[in-house]
Amino acid sequence: xxxxxxxxxxxxxxxxxxxxxxxxxxxxxxxxxxxxxxxxxxxxxxxxxxxxxxxxxxxxxxxxxxxxxxxxxxxxxxxxxxxxxxxxxxxxxxxxxxxxxxxxxxxxxxxxxxxxxxxxxxxxxxxxxxxxxxxxxxxxxxxxxxxxxxxxxxxxxxxxxxxxxxxxxxxxxxxxxxxxxxxxxxxxxxxxxxxxxxxxxxxxxxxxxxxxxxxxxxxxxxxxxxxxxxxxxxxxxxxxxxxxxxxxxxxxxxxxxxxxxxxxxxxxxxxxxxxxxxxxxxxxxxxxxxxxxxxxxxxxxxxxxxxxxxxxxxxxxxxxxxxxxx
Amino acid sequence: xxxxxxxxxxxxxxxxxxxxxxxxxxxxxxxxxxxxxxxxxxxxxxxxxxxxxxxxxxxxxxxxxxxxxxxxxxxxxxxxxxxxxxxxxxxxxxxxxxxxxxxxxxxxxxxxxxxxxxxxxxxxxxxxxxxxxxxxxxxxxxxxxxxxxxxxxxxxxxxxxxxxxxxxxxxxxxxxxxxxxxxxxxxxxxxxxxxxxxxxxxxxxxxxxxxxxxxxxxxxxxxxxxxxxxxxxxxxxxxxxxxxxxxxxxxxxxxxxxxxxxxxxxxxxxxxxxxxxxxxxxxxxxxxxxxxxxxxxxxxxxxxxxxxxxxxxxxxxxxxx
Numbered sequence: 001x002x003x004x005x006x007x008x009x010x011x012x013x014x015x016x017x018x019x020x021x022x023x024x025x026x027x028x029x030x031x032x033x034x035x036x037x038x039x040x041x042x043x044x045x046x047x048x049x050x051x052x053x054x055x056x057x058x059x060x061x062x063x064x065x066x067x068x069x070x071x072x073x074x075x076x077x078x079x080x081x082x083x084x085x086x087x088x089x090x091x092x093x094x095x096x097x098x099x100x101x102x103x104x105x106x107x108x109x110x111x112x113x114x115x116x117x118x119x120x121x122x123x124x125x126x127x128x129x130x131x132x133x134x135x136x137x138x139x140x141x142x143x144x145x146x147x148x149x150x151x152x153x154x155x156x157x158x159x160x161x162x163x164x165x166x167x168x169x170x171x172x173x174x175x176x177x178x179x180x181x182x183x184x185x186x187x188x189x190x191x192x193x194x195x196x197x198x199x200x201x202x203x204x205x206x207x208x209x210x211x212x213x214x215x216x217x218x219x220x221x222x223x224x225x226x227x228x229x230x231x232x233x234x235x236x237x238x239x240x241x242x243x244x245x246x247x248x249x250x251x252x253x254x255x256x257x258x259x260x261x262x263x264x265x266x267x268x269x270x271x272x273x274x275x276x277x278x279x280x281x282x283x284x285x286x287x288x289x290x291x292x293x294x295x296x297x298x299x300x301x302x303x304x305x306x307x308x309x310x311x312x313x314x315x316x317x318x319x320x321x322x323x324x325x326x
Numbered sequence: 327x328x329x330x331x332x333x334x335x336x337x338x339x340x341x342x343x344x345x346x347x348x349x350x351x352x353x354x355x356x357x358x359x360x361x362x363x364x365x366x367x368x369x370x371x372x373x374x375x376x377x378x379x380x381x382x383x384x385x386x387x388x389x390x391x392x393x394x395x396x397x398x399x400x401x402x403x404x405x406x407x408x409x410x411x412x413x414x415x416x417x418x419x420x421x422x423x424x425x426x427x428x429x430x431x432x433x434x435x436x437x438x439x440x441x442x443x444x445x446x447x448x449x450x451x452x453x454x455x456x457x458x459x460x461x462x463x464x465x466x467x468x469x470x471x472x473x474x475x476x477x478x479x480x481x482x483x484x485x486x487x488x489x490x491x492x493x494x495x496x497x498x499x500x501x502x503x504x505x506x507x508x509x510x511x512x513x514x515x516x517x518x519x520x521x522x523x524x525x526x527x528x529x530x531x532x533x534x535x536x537x538x539x540x541x542x543x544x545x546x547x548x549x550x551x552x553x554x555x556x557x558x559x560x561x562x563x564x565x566x567x568x569x570x571x572x573x574x575x576x577x578x579x580x581x582x583x584x585x586x587x588x589x590x591x592x593x594x595x596x597x598x599x600x601x602x603x604x605x606x607x608x609x610x611x612x613x614x615x616x617x618x619x620x621x622x623x624x625x626x627x628x629x630x631x632x633x634x635x636x637x638x639x640x641x642x643x644x645x646x647x
Contacts, residue, residue, distance in 0.1 A: 050511040160598055161369075190368040190538065191582040195594035217512060220541075220584040224592055247586065261516035264585045265540040267564035270362075270547065273523065274516040280481050281511075 006211045007062060007095075007179055008038040012071035014054075014061050029284045031057040033235040034071075036312075039179070042205065044212040046222045046243065048258065049232035050281050055215045058232070059181040062213060063095050064088060075179070093123050096172035100184035102164035106156040112167050113152035116140070119174050139170040142207070143200060162193035166200070173204065183215045198225045220262050223247060231255045234282050234292040237312060241319030251321040253277075254293045291324065299325055330532050331357040331380075331419075331500055336393035338372075338379040345603040346389050349375035351556035353393075354629075357500070357549075360526065362533040364547035364564075366540055366579070368599055372556040373536045374424065377502045380534065381421050382410055397500070416443050420493040421502040424536075426486035426509050430477035436488055437473030443495055459495070466491040467521070483514040487521070494529070504536045519545045540583050544568060549635075552576045555610040556602050558629075562636030572638035574615045609641065617642055 012035045017026035031054045039045045047055045060066050062073060064080060073081040080091055099105040106115055116136040119125075126132035133152075140148035143166040156164055165185065172180050182201065186194040202225060204210060214226050222229055223243055230240040231252065239252040250256045261276045263269050277296040282288055288295055294305040304324050312322040338350035349372040357363050365373045378384060380395060382402075395403045397418050402410055423429045431439055440462065441455035448455075460470045466487045477485060486506065493501055503522070507515040523546065525531060537543045543550065550567040552560045552575060560573035571577040581593040597614040600606055606613065612622040621641050629637040630644040 192595040195592045261512045263541040265544045269544045276516040
């Protein structure tokens, strides 16, 4: 860790208790089970995994929308996991989120201006309507919805999917945050719009030095919008490192499977089969013993993988993996 | 080479309050037996409408539904709904619908849902139908015990397999796959694609594969049809369309696709696709096309032959006439 670090999650655990009946003992869904992650200023860190691996929970926990069961969150040198909601108002301004679905994340009864004005009013930014309107227009220009006067008076249903996602991005930018969790920000969009939005996020990062946590299930987009990648499986990080290093030299069998599963457009694909493990990710209530990937792993070592949980070790500079093969 | 499906000047227009939506606008193509044709394009280009036009599952607000759909030489568009239902839908041509997660009836057991088409179409009793349903489950590599389960007890991949089983139960020859993997996780998607490949060679199926994902499309498809604004912009063998695209839209669409295994700069196509109500004079792609010239703005291009199987609707490929 160095001075450049903006936010760190240390050995985070987030367990959700559920009860079958009111009186029964709670059982726990271990959505995150011991995750350490750190994000530097102006950096994009990607978290990749299948649905239910805990990637969204991780993002929301770093935003303190969930309280971690154990572990620490340190933002800009301050511990925030112990703070009460009333002492977190400053953090709500500093850290923002962009959701996956721009069709449901915008209030359909509000105009774009009202959607963007709301955070300003809540956070008491700007003194007059005119001043706030200026800030709103600036944010609209930042996300290339121009002329801003035109878009400010529209309702979400009058906008295309890409334009809606731009409004969602403008809303996340409006409080001048230093940290944004982008939760699958492009997965609902068409290919061309997806590229546009990724470039937009990049340009915002260059302009404001924002740090991003990029949550996605799609390894192929990570290369274009991230510096570091973390692969999550069943509530744990199984591999992490610089994006290009991990993608060109994946060490964990799960990472290898994720990469093998993605086809590039190539007519030769139809003459081959993808070598991917069968089955689906385990339940987080009773995850497999030892390495959580062992029931699906092609390199399963009997007597080891199902017994001992592998530690995340640094195999190459900055490239860590949690696997008994190494 | 035997042709199983011929589509000629197929039109499917919808009536809406704002005007006529030309979702499928003069689409023509042929499908070879045991081969796959991918239909790719952005959302709203009419690819799903094309699927539903082929299997004749139409909404109420149809304004025009015309053209030729020949299955095994018979123009099924001329048949009455009753004849089509009895002899073609599910039996000759079936569909795996989009959205594996919510296409099954949540209050019926998987077995009852699978057996339903058998009971409707064949003169058999329920036990026999369930026995055949169990067979089909085996064909899609699922345990028989699933017959007694409800959809919420299944994972996404299993639901998708059940939907595939349903599409196969009447032993059709043509299967339309409408975004069969887009709701699934990546590894599950790869498993389903592998499985669709096996099924195709096992049962000599012909696929029409509707998708927005060029990578996934290339997994199955021998031929590609690229749709834009209700029309086919380019059609041809996968090798030609993917490596030597002849329509600027195909070329640009390929450049928007992220690639894991090669270094490429992603590009986007400025502007957005037209809605299918307003009619753009000339080529409907011309406002977004970097190569557009005068003719593109005034005259609509027809399909221009590149080689015997590869066609593109672009004036760049035609002689000045």
